[in-house]
Amino acid sequence: MAKEIKAPQFPESVADGSIATWHKKVGEPVARDELLVDIETDKVVIEIVAPADGVLTEIIQEEGAVIESTQVIAMFEEGASAASSELSEEASTAAPVAAGAAPALSPAVRKLVTEHGIDASVVTGTGKGGRITKEDVLEYIKPKPSDKMTDTEVVNKDVRPTQALSIPSGGLALPEEERMERRVPMTRLRSRIAERLVTSQNEAAILTTFNEVNMKPIMDMRKHYQDQFVSAHGVKLGFMSFFVRAVVEALKKFPAVNASIDGNDVVYHNYYDVGVAVSTERGLVVPVLRDADKMGMGEV
Template structure:
């Protein structure tokens, strides 16, 4: 029985997606719920799994093709085993007795995606070694060959040490001093991030105000209770939960900072959904912690760890990254001492954390070394006056330097 493989139904905020990777090729058997293709949108990577045991019958949209919501991208044959597709197919699957003959014909064992990549990079099929079933050459095999060839150009010594068993295509010698360039197209996520950042700077009256906070009290509190906290809640006590909780209390006192602009309307939110920026290999993503006011420090830490893991493995859902009212970004994890974060529209403010740096400070007329952190609040001046922005940041500073204020709401 043949069924259609369709792209997922995208939410209204996502217009289209791109076929990222086909993990299975025509004629290749797959089990029920096994991953067969990834669809990349400007927010997340969506996975499509096999609806039943069977084979991929046909691929209609190749890697890199643009697809719309619900569009048919291939066909799946349920209950079928891996079988021959006929001599005219590029993806003929032979029996084990015919495997050696199939391996001798590059036309018969190159997948469509692999052939396309090989043609684009002028790679001879005879120079490739397939790692798939019956010697099939996948897109990953072609890309590995291309990467090895580039590495050999940049480092002849590395080429000799890492020479594959099969014969590599000849590589032209490059004279000393020639500079190598590599052109890589932006991923859909990276392009979307770039567009949003440029739009934020062009459409908002963005300013940044700074302050500094003495992290000594928080660090002492964390040192005192971190072991019992972890034992009781099964999660480590970090700094982000304190900042998130302090920001939540400050947002309740200054509603304009928790608001957004919609055309000529100012929308005030009676809840605090705080986004936490997470850096991944694919780009920056901002999962949202909902109703932070109702969460404990342990709940916040668990959510941060959960979202961080999902972000790094590409498992974040679109619904987990939409609807935030305020954002916190921590450049200090990478060593940033001071920065001006860019707004995350339609939000009107974003808080930037930075590196904790021991500095000499005047305390009661004496110079004392204190663990200090610069805080930055970027805000939209169309919605927030400078007075409110400064008072908001001072409120966060006061709560962090005296954590009891968070509990007592003072």
């Protein structure tokens, strides 16, 4: 028996929604209560499940389509025939999913992948049918032991004699591919969250928090290498070089922080520009250290 799959009744404060992700394809058998589609509104993501065992026969509203309350979005045939199920099983055995195909992601997983700038196809899924879970993504972004550098390695790498460079009059031109950006359209929910946060920042009181950090290891390192650093660079080894390096390493670990909003897109930067506030006679200025990840401690 054919059934209509409809959007739910939205609250009065929600005008409409949009189709976020279809988890099933046309002709694919589904079980009762199995997830069919995610519908996203300005406030929540709603999961629509199958009303019974059957087959999804038609998708009326594709991903990204704007829909209203109770609007028909798909057609569903209750009670898939045995022949259809067998045919589906044979097809899945004969033609497994191609490697590298984009996996279906739940809203929570998709949000996590987008925030960290991860290609979902490289994450190994441990969920049902190989689906990627939130734990899989968290395990993937967990820092590896090989990613860490000792304090001695950092200083030895950066404390080096300066060399005379021949710089063209027009300045150094970096290859475009080294400063590329990746644009990701914001979902309706994320766009509304960003809008409300900006409004809150402009209208509400801002709370500032302070955290104490044990700087003794840095102070000891700075004291140990001070003479060598001054001899090599002609300037003292200050704390700002360590702060900038810490910021760069943090941005590498959390790429979602190294992003900006442009219109309805989130722009993720694969370069690391750090602004440093400097007090001058004219007032506070913030020079930008471009490509700070490529600068040594002396250059900072």
